[in-house]
Amino acid sequence: DIQMTQSPSSLSASVGDRVTLTCRASRGISNSLAWLQQRPGKAPKSLIYAASTLQSGVPSRFSGSGSGTDFTLTISSLQPEDFATYYCQQYNSYPRTFGQGTKVEIK
Amino acid sequence: EVQLVESGGGLVQPGGSLRLSCAASGFSFSSYWMSWVRQAPGKGLEWVATIKQDGNEKYYVDSMKGRFTISRDNAKNSLYLQMNSLRVEDTAVYYCARDGRSVVTPSCWGQGTLVTVSS
Numbered sequence: 593d594i595q596m597t598q599s600p601s602s603l604s605a606s607v608g609d610r611v612t613l614t615c616r617a618s619r620g621i622s623n624s625l626a627w628l629q630q631r632p633g634k635a636p637k638s639l640i641y642a643a644s645t646l647q648s649g650v651p652s653r654f655s656g657s658g659s660g661t662d663f664t665l666t667i668s669s670l671q672p673e674d675f676a677t678y679y680c681q682q683y684n685s686y687p688r689t690f691g692q693g694t695k696v697e698i699k
Numbered sequence: 700e701v702q703l704v705e706s707g708g709g710l711v712q713p714g715g716s717l718r719l720s721c722a723a724s725g726f727s728f729s730s731y732w733m734s735w736v737r738q739a740p741g742k743g744l745e746w747v748a749t750i751k752q753d754g755n756e757k758y759y760v761d762s763m764k765g766r767f768t769i770s771r772d773n774a775k776n777s778l779y780l781q782m783n784s785l786r787v788e789d790t791a792v793y794y795c796a797r798d799g800r801s802v803v804t805p806s807c808w809g810q811g812t813l814v815t816v817s818s
Contacts, residue, residue: 630744635808635811636736636744637808638804638808641802642802647806681744681805683803683804688746690743690745690746691743692743
């Protein structure tokens with residue numbers, strides 16, 4: 593199975609900050625990487641697929657990059673509604689696997 | 700508007716069975732891969748199973764293979780998860796997710812249904 597490792601596990605940031613989250617795959621997955629957001633008590637929301645393609649309706653302050661084993665999610669200017677937990681997921685092979693999540697908290 | 704509405708969760712004893720349903724609307728259900736993903740209380744997301752548009756390809760996480768069965772009824776725009784031999788560690792919120800037509804990763808999610816396995 594492909595292991596997905598996210599860092600950091602949590603971070604504190606302020607509204608307006610630029611934030612970068614990292615996801616690393618245990619072996620190459622090309623660009624078969626998705627990012628999801630989950631607010632407390634809510635269902636996940638898909639943000640990005642194919643490492644860098646925004647899902648419909650996702651604000652442009654979110655961007656993704658990477659290929660192979662190393663990926664990043666960047667939020668260019670953190671908004672109050674962005675405080676949540678973010679997960680990466682590889683879909684290069686089965687079983688699909690998620691990272692353990694990065695919790696973005698208010699400083 | 701795309702809607703995915705799960706039902707069928709509840710309290711079940713260890714060793715018991717449960718069938719989850721997901722009613723889909725607002726899109727051409729038969730054109731999309733579909734998946735189940737679960738989340739244990741206070742834990743991260745765990746992929747459970749995925750099924751192709753015509754139901755002829757199914758994939759499962761190893762720990763659930765043989766106990767869980769994913770299926771779909773395109774005529775009823777519905778996705779199902781039959782869960783047998785349930786264990787305490789299967790306690791989780793189960794989410795129905797719409798994948799893509801060819802990109803097999805979730806793009807839309809239901810609100811989830813809670814399954815509690817306890818004696």
